[in-house]
Amino acid sequence: MPTLLQIALLLISAGLFAxxxxxxxxxxxxxxxNMVARGVWMCRGIAIALAILSLILHSADRGSFWPLEDNFDxxxxxxxxxxxxxxxxxxRHPIGGLDLFAxxxxxxxxxxxxxxxSNLPRDYHLYSAWLTVHRVCSFGGVVMFAVAAATSxxxxxxxxxxxxKQLAAAxxxxxxxxxxxxxxxxxxxxFAMLSVGLITGFGRLTAVPADxxxxxxxxxxxxxxxxxxxxxxxxxxxxxxxxxxxxRVAQLSIGGFLxxxxxxxxxxxxx
Amino acid sequence: xxxxxxxxLNHTTAPIDVRERLAFAPEHLMRLNSLVKDANPNAExxxxxxxxxxxxxxxxxxxxxxxxxxxxxxxxxLSPQQFAPHLFEHxxxxxxxxxxxxxxxxxxxxxxxxxxxxQVRDALARSVQLNSAGxxxxxxxxxxxxxxxxxxxxxxxxxxxxxxxxAAVAYAKQVFDDFSSKHILSIGAGKMGLLVLxxxxxxxxxxxxxxxxxxxxxxxxxxxxxxxxxxxxxxQQQLIAADVVVSSTAARQPIVTRAMLERLMPRRRYRxxxxxxxxxxxxxxxxxxxxxxVFLYDLDDLQREVDRSVAGRHGAIDAxxxxxxxxxxxxxxWESQRAIGPTIDAIYARGNALAKDEFESFVDAHxxxxxxxxxxxxxxxKRLVNKLLHAPVAALKxxxxxxxxxxxxxxxxxxxxxxxxxxxxxxxxxxxxxxx
Numbered sequence: 001m002p003t004l005l006q007i008a009l010l011l012i013s014a015g016l017f018a019x020x021x022x023x024x025x026x027x028x029x030x031x032x033x034n035m036v037a038r039g040v041w042m043c044r045g046i047a048i049a050l051a052i053l054s055l056i057l058h059s060a061d062r063g064s065f066w067p068l069e070d071n072f073d074x075x076x077x078x079x080x081x082x083x084x085x086x087x088x089x090x091x092r093h094p095i096g097g098l099d100l101f102a103x104x105x106x107x108x109x110x111x112x113x114x115x116x117x118s119n120l121p122r123d124y125h126l127y128s129a130w131l132t133v134h135r136v137c138s139f140g141g142v143v144m145f146a147v148a149a150a151t152s153x154x155x156x157x158x159x160x161x162x163x164x165k166q167l168a169a170a171x172x173x174x175x176x177x178x179x180x181x182x183x184x185x186x187x188x189x190x191f192a193m194l195s196v197g198l199i200t201g202f203g204r205l206t207a208v209p210a211d212x213x214x215x216x217x218x219x220x221x222x223x224x225x226x227x228x229x230x231x232x233x234x235x236x237x238x239x240x241x242x243x244x245x246x247x248r249v250a251q252l253s254i255g256g257f258l259x260x261x262x263x264x265x266x267x268x269x270x271x
Numbered sequence: 272x273x274x275x276x277x278x279x280l281n282h283t284t285a286p287i288d289v290r291e292r293l294a295f296a297p298e299h300l301m302r303l304n305s306l307v308k309d310a311n312p313n314a315e316x317x318x319x320x321x322x323x324x325x326x327x328x329x330x331x332x333x334x335x336x337x338x339x340x341x342x343x344x345x346x347x348x349l350s351p352q353q354f355a356p357h358l359f360e361h362x363x364x365x366x367x368x369x370x371x372x373x374x375x376x377x378x379x380x381x382x383x384x385x386x387x388x389x390q391v392r393d394a395l396a397r398s399v400q401l402n403s404a405g406x407x408x409x410x411x412x413x414x415x416x417x418x419x420x421x422x423x424x425x426x427x428x429x430x431x432x433x434x435x436x437x438a439a440v441a442y443a444k445q446v447f448d449d450f451s452s453k454h455i456l457s458i459g460a461g462k463m464g465l466l467v468l469x470x471x472x473x474x475x476x477x478x479x480x481x482x483x484x485x486x487x488x489x490x491x492x493x494x495x496x497x498x499x500x501x502x503x504x505x506x507q508q509q510l511i512a513a514d515v516v517v518s519s520t521a522a523r524q525p526i527v528t529r530a531m532l533e534r535l536m537p538r539r540r541y542r543x544x545x546x547x548x549x550x551x552x553x554x555x556x557x558x559x560x561x562x563x564x565v566f567l568y569d570l571d572d573l574q575r576e577v578d579r580s581v582a583g584r585h586g587a588i589d590a591x592x593x594x595x596x597x598x599x600x601x602x603x604x605w606e607s608q609r610a611i612g613p614t615i616d617a618i619y620a621r622g623n624a625l626a627k628d629e630f631e632s633f634v635d636a637h638x639x640x641x642x643x644x645x646x647x648x649x650x651x652x653k654r655l656v657n658k659l660l661h662a663p664v665a666a667l668k669x670x671x672x673x674x675x676x677x678x679x680x681x682x683x684x685x686x687x688x689x690x691x692x693x694x695x696x697x698x699x700x701x702x703x704x705x706x707x
Contacts, residue, residue: 034425162445163560165572167438168579170445176543177448242540246564 002058002072007114009054010076014110016047017083021103028100028172040099048083051076051110068135071268072117078264079109081143089147095182097154097173098147105146116268130203138197142260144190145232148183149257152250155179159247180246183253184238191232194260198225221266228259273407274333277366278358279319279326282380285357292347293354295320297397299346303327304401306342307334315405317398317412319373321390323380328370330407336360367411367606368599374412374419375595376428382588383428388419411602418598425594428587435463436470438576439547442568443471443515446545450474456513457481458506458526460492463549464519471515472496482509507531511538515545518554529558532565549573614690615664617699622656667693 002010023040055076059065068074086102089095154173161170173179201222208216216222235252238244244252280290295303300318307316307329315331327339340358344351361369372378374391395412398404404412423429447453455476457468460483472479479498482505483489489500501509510516510527520526532544532555546567548555553569560567630652634645670689693699 158445162442162566165568165575167441167445167576168583171441175444175448176446181448242542245541246543 002054002114002117003061006054006058006061006072009050009057010110010114013047013050013054013079014107014114016043016050017079017103017106017110019043020047020099021107024097024099024103027096028169030168030172044083044087047106048080048087051080051083055080068139070117072113074139075109075113075117075264075268078139078142078146079106079113081139082106082109082146085143085147086150089182093178093182095151095154095174095178096171097157097179098150100173101150101153102147105150112268130200134197134200134203137193137200141190141193141197142264144186144193145228145253145257145260148186148190148253151179151183151186152253155183155250156247156254159250176246180249183249184235187232187235187253187256191229191236194225194229194232198229201225219266221263224259224262224266228256228263231256231259273330275328275330275366275407275411276334276360276362277326277328277369278336278339278360279324280354280357280359281324281326281378284359285354289354289357290323290325292349293320293325293343294322295325300397301401303342303346304398304403306345307339308403310334310338314403315398315408316403317394317408319391319394321387324373326373328366328408328411330411331405364603367415367602370411370415371418371595371599371602374415375422375591376419377422377588377591377595382591383423383584385423385429388416388423391419392416410605414598414602414605418595421598422591422594426587426590427583428591434577435549435570435573436467438573438580439467439517439549439568440470440474441576442547442566442573443474443545446543446566447514450476452477453514454478454480454512455515455517456509457492457498458516458518458554459483459520459550460485460488461519461521464517465492467517467519467547467549468492468496468498471517472498476515478512480509480513482506507535510535510544513544514542515547517547517549519549520554522550522554523552525552525556526554527559528556529562532559532562536562536564547573611667611690614693614699615667618660618664618693618697619656621697621699622660623653626652626656663693663696 020040020043023036023043026036055073058072058076059067062069068077082102083106086098086106089098151174155176158170158173158176158179161167161173162176205213205216231252234244235249235256238249280293282290295318300320303318304316307314311332311334313332314329314334317328319326319328327343329339340351340355343349343354369378370391374388376382376384376387379387391412395404395409395416399409443450450471453476455468455471455478457464457480460481465481468479468481479493479496480501481489481493481498482501482503483492484503486500486502489502492498493500506526510532518527527546541564543564543566546555546559546565548567548569551570555567555569557567557569559565630649633648634640640648667689
């Protein structure tokens, strides 16, 4: 069970990420100064540090520093990793619209951890190296898909603004080619991780009684993950079949992330 | 301000044929430096020479205007009458304010151009190398550079398109990120189209081609830009290969229709296509812009963008002016503090020395005084000195701080008068810096 202090730290962290999103919105509306930009970096840094502190306190309380052992842990890890990946991208190849769409996802993850993280502690039946690989790859995949969904949303908005001939507004989001490239890279990495996560996850079948295996395979978690895998396979298909280029790739990336979000929720509630 | 002065000419005072005859090469700079330094060893000199301006910043000592004009005349083999009428001159605060505006691009032909910052930095670096920038000009230029950086990074003054070609390139940069693999195609070899194409050539695209009905005309247009020439027969093939199309033919009817582009899109593998149609009447059917992946902008769209950009810059110029004024005010405060600091120290040193002399004479004349009484007397004399000097020092500080925007406006000359008066009244020795 997360303590009040851990939850408070998460809520402050979520508030700071929300401030980042608000600053990104200001920037998108054309009201941005150097001070706001520096403020975003400061908020992001403090927010990540607070979330990590909450994780450390939670692990210390639990008596185990092995990551992803319960739902609270998992959701905070997801939020922290997403925050760090976005910070890395913004540092190396800044994308105007990324914060605007990625920060709300981080906020939702942190709020979910704060409010639902303690509801259903995960009960892993199979403690093995395979399970560790499964967990790391599955969660890594979710982070990559979240960034892909954020860049895809930015792509759709930038494309729409260019079609409406709103150059200055489109410029604040990012160039289409850059957004498409980051999206493709993130989907490639996420797809590889999800594939490994799915394959290693099937190891769980050995721990499921024989008469429940069909039911387990048809569970929402497995079904949604398999559909998401197919959707992302279509996205990766774009260079071979360019009909999927541009808008369709962006829409599929967002759709895939919604399915993956369903998987995360299913994992949270153990369905 | 220690005889700070700027003497020069720029795009607002002199035509280009005068400016180009005074363009400084490194050897001119060295020769001018020698000429000035030989006659005035304590002089500081920085030359800012760009295509739009030649400005000589001097400080440290008074150099006669005629000496500088004659030096320029000698250097460029011109008679003073050829350029002297175009010269402008500012002194002290006005000279500093001019440099801050120059470094912030507010004095440039196009406000917001970023090259000027590098040119000011280079001018300072060259003078430091020649040992001609000293205690007045070096900090002045550094603070002007800081103001320029602040303006360019904190305002939208350098953003936006400055012409139709600029707007076209800005749209292209929004669709594409890396131009090294992109193919830019110009349909038509007219003046306007080639102007836009030249804007794209600066992005170092992977391939550049020009299509025209007349292959020779196309070759003449393509060669200087390192491009390839084609005839109209190759139009469809080139439309398949191109990523950006600049169209500017004199055709009376659209030469590319929606149906034609739709047919070509699968062969293009649905790659995005940016079309800049600056022809009147238009070369591309308007409906072609509705195809997914085709971004079509005509002359009106580009002109609208230029108008928006110009309007946006006006707001940015106001913000930039405020930033420059803030930096300038900080510089004046720093400069005045630097000017009066040694004088204030000298006043107190003189007062304390007099008090010490009197104290020692008194103690020698009264050997019966115990240590405690001596200590009390010494403290009392120090307090007296501080109280006596407080009012004149405060007045001096007030006069100098009145340059700041948050204080009562006053004539800057008053500050120098106060400084001069204090130096005279207190008979400060020659080591103390004098009022300029």
